[in-house]
Amino acid sequence: xxxxxxxxxxxxxxxxxxxxxxxxxxxxxxxxxxxxxxxxxxxxxxxxxxxxxxxxxxxxxxxxxxxxxxxxxxxxxxxxxxxxxxxxxxxxxxxxxxxxxxxxxxxxxxxxxxxxxxxxxxxxxxxxxxxxxxxxxxxxxxxxxxxxxxxxxxxxxxxxxxxxxxxxxxxxxxxxxxxxxxxxxxxxxxxxxxxxxxxxxxxxxxxxxxxxxxxxxxxxxxxxxxxxxxxxxxxxxxxxxxxxxxxxxxxxxxxxxxxxxxxxxxxxxxxxxxxxxxxxxxxxxxxxxxxxxxxxxxxxxxxxxxxxxxxxxxxxxxxxxxxxxxxxxxxxxxxxxxxxxxxxxxxxxxxxxxxxxxxxxxxxxxxxxxxxxxxxxxxxxxxxxxxxxxxxxxxxxxxxxxxxxxxxxxxxxxxxxxxxxxxxxxxxxxxxxxxxxxxxxxxxxxxxxxxxxxxxxxxxxxxxxxxxxxxxxxxxxxxxxxxxxxxxxxxxxxxxxxxxxxxxxxxxxxxxxxxxxxxxxxxxxxxxxxxxxxxxxxxxxxxxxxxxxxxxxxxxxxxxxx
RNA sequence: GCCCCCGUAGCUCAGUGGAUAGAGCAUAGGUUUCCUAAACCUAGUGUCGCAGGUUCAAUUCCUGCCGGGGGUACCA
Numbered sequence: 001x002x003x004x005x006x007x008x009x010x011x012x013x014x015x016x017x018x019x020x021x022x023x024x025x026x027x028x029x030x031x032x033x034x035x036x037x038x039x040x041x042x043x044x045x046x047x048x049x050x051x052x053x054x055x056x057x058x059x060x061x062x063x064x065x066x067x068x069x070x071x072x073x074x075x076x077x078x079x080x081x082x083x084x085x086x087x088x089x090x091x092x093x094x095x096x097x098x099x100x101x102x103x104x105x106x107x108x109x110x111x112x113x114x115x116x117x118x119x120x121x122x123x124x125x126x127x128x129x130x131x132x133x134x135x136x137x138x139x140x141x142x143x144x145x146x147x148x149x150x151x152x153x154x155x156x157x158x159x160x161x162x163x164x165x166x167x168x169x170x171x172x173x174x175x176x177x178x179x180x181x182x183x184x185x186x187x188x189x190x191x192x193x194x195x196x197x198x199x200x201x202x203x204x205x206x207x208x209x210x211x212x213x214x215x216x217x218x219x220x221x222x223x224x225x226x227x228x229x230x231x232x233x234x235x236x237x238x239x240x241x242x243x244x245x246x247x248x249x250x251x252x253x254x255x256x257x258x259x260x261x262x263x264x265x266x267x268x269x270x271x272x273x274x275x276x277x278x279x280x281x282x283x284x285x286x287x288x289x290x291x292x293x294x295x296x297x298x299x300x301x302x303x304x305x306x307x308x309x310x311x312x313x314x315x316x317x318x319x320x321x322x323x324x325x326x327x328x329x330x331x332x333x334x335x336x337x338x339x340x341x342x343x344x345x346x347x348x349x350x351x352x353x354x355x356x357x358x359x360x361x362x363x364x365x366x367x368x369x370x371x372x373x374x375x376x377x378x379x380x381x382x383x384x385x386x387x388x389x390x391x392x393x394x395x396x397x398x399x400x401x402x403x404x405x406x407x408x409x410x411x412x413x414x415x416x417x418x419x420x421x422x423x424x425x426x427x428x429x430x431x432x433x434x435x436x437x438x439x440x441x442x443x444x445x446x447x448x449x450x451x452x453x454x455x456x457x458x459x460x461x462x463x464x465x466x467x468x469x470x471x472x473x474x475x476x477x478x479x480x481x482x483x484x485x486x487x488x489x490x491x492x493x494x495x496x497x498x499x500x501x502x503x504x505x506x507x508x509x510x511x512x513x514x515x516x517x518x519x520x521x522x523x524x525x526x527x528x529x530x531x532x533x534x535x536x537x538x539x540x541x542x543x544x545x546x547x548x549x550x551x552x553x554x555x556x557x558x559x560x561x562x
Numbered sequence: 563g564c565c566c567c568c569g570u571a572g573c574u575c576a577g578u579g580g581a582u583a584g585a586g587c588a589u590a591g592g593u594u595u596c597c598u599a600a601a602c603c604u605a606g607u608g609u610c611g612c613a614g615g616u617u618c619a620a621u622u623c624c625u626g627c628c629g630g631g632g633g634u635a636c637c638a
Contacts, residue, residue, distance in 0.1 A: 026580095032581075034581095041579090048617090081581070083619075298636050308634095309565085322635095323638055348633075380631090422566095428574090446600050457597045503575095510586085518602090526597045540597095
């Protein structure tokens with residue numbers, strides 16, 4: 001419809017004097033229904049170049065549009081309002097045509113092919129296997145997964161990738177932590193020590209426990225399982241402990257992701273970049289390009305040439321690379337794999353590092369504009385009105401599993417998606433637990449379940465989807481309001497995908513549920529005359545489809561009864 | 563110091579150039595002989611942090627300031 005009107009308007013404007021050739025008319029859907037279904041501010045924008053009163057310009061455009069004339073099966077009315085807006089009103093017939101299209105598309109309604117078969121890779125979660133996923137990881141996981149869904153729905157072939165590092169210092173400490181716990185099981189008389197874990201807080205640990213070791217219960221569990229399986233045969237070589245811990249923790253992480261409905265396509269081990277020698281080749285190429293120098297025994301990247309205040313160390317004087325170098329190699333790898341869109345989902349703590357990655361791959365000759373970094377702000381966990389400091393190492397965290405046990409998988413996903421990524425998310429655990437039935441996700445699911453119930457009841461009394469509906473019977477205001485709301489769905493999906501902002505879809509679905517409530521209140525099905533009831537069944541079904549499809553994109557179930 | 567994000571109703575947040583700034587929660591009241599009351603309806607509140615600027619039009623864009631958070635390691 002927008003396309004039709006834009007074409008008509010362009011023809012009219014082309015015939016008017018003084019309109020710039022490159023003038024781009026803008027359309028919008030007015031929030032106030034009195035202002036019609038679609039409006040354009042063209043006359044206001046033209047006021048300056050034409051040096052005429054905008055209302056006068058609007059009059060001329062309106063007259064010319066009426067003379068064309070506009071197709072009465074699409075547009076019934078053009079009016080001038082306010083300072084010079086042109087408001088258009090859709091013909092009812094147009095709405096019912098759209099409804100037929102929606103019903104025909106079914107569970108594919110909302111899918112568009114703007115991606116044109118292009119490829120995208122979304123990197124998310126990417127937690128190193130040092131402990132269970134926490135609430136903090138949850139926002140990353142759910143955001144990334146939903147952005148991947150949105151890209152899928154807008155025509156991209158999407159790869160979901162999990163990047164991890166199981167070779168660094170943290171993993172060694174993990175192995176040592178398990179080893180120490182194991183040794184204490186072998187010999188309970190082993191001496192212990194106290195280590196500081198915070199301001200005035202101490203933990204009693206085995207003598208061999210690393211100073212900055214991991215204190216979580218899962219470490220005990222892993223040690224206990226190793227002891228049960230191998231007795232005292234393992235000795236004090238850290239390697240088997242590290243490997244066992246990684247395996248157990250990764251299995252745990254994957255199980256948690258599965259509960260959230262997340263399935264990765266690929267797991268990318270940072271170590272593979274060393275096996276392929278990519279890390280050092282990357283360094284050589286940066287050096288050849290003239291952006292690398294040696295100083296104080298370390299290797300530096302000249303990030304000052306890209307507007308940063310300081311240069312950045314790529315290789316420490318110990319000969320060990322900092323994480324930036326493999327990060328650059330990894331992104332070069334993704335670019336070389338040919339993805340059209342590369343989306344990274346990072347916490348706010350990465351905000352200073354990704355520009356280095358962008359600079360790095362540009363130096364390597366790649367088009368860094370293909371990379372799109374979604375930075376989300378941290379989750380502040382609040383319990384009993386107090387913010388909770390979370391640390392994987394100190395084991396002062398709430399796991400994602402615990403959260404899902406308390407409030408459920410659907411609420412967990414929805415909660416993380418409700419707000420714009422760039423705003424801080426205050427997660428009040430007490431509220432989430434105690435008042436979880438007030439979470440908006442139930443509002444959406446309830447609306448869906450209620451539609452299913454209505455349709456079941458309608459079929460019980462003898463109405464059927466087998467009959468061709470006369471959709472033109474849908475002229476009640478509550479019906480047209482609902483239809484217009486439903487038709488926004490594909491555009492909302494596109495906008496949410498483009499902006500990488502899933503919360504737009506969550507907000508929209510609430511509006512759909514509200515519009516359906518209005519229909520439910522004013523328009524009955526059971527008890528109505530057969531033709532009207534049949535038409536309304538189809539409209540209710542359309543509303544169910546939009547809710548179901550929208551919830552599917554968000555990764556949330558749409559129950560048929562509650 | 564410098565960089566990034568945020569500042570909108572009592573609370574949590576939508577709203578990125580338009581016509582009277584919205585929703586949920588909370589508060590007060592009302593609605594079930596009627597397809598699911600996990601619902602619906604009604605009532606009320608705003609110096610859109612402050613000050614300038616650009617524009618026919620600014621909560622939205624630009625600059626400065628104030629406040630909150632994050633970053634600014636040869637840590638990841």
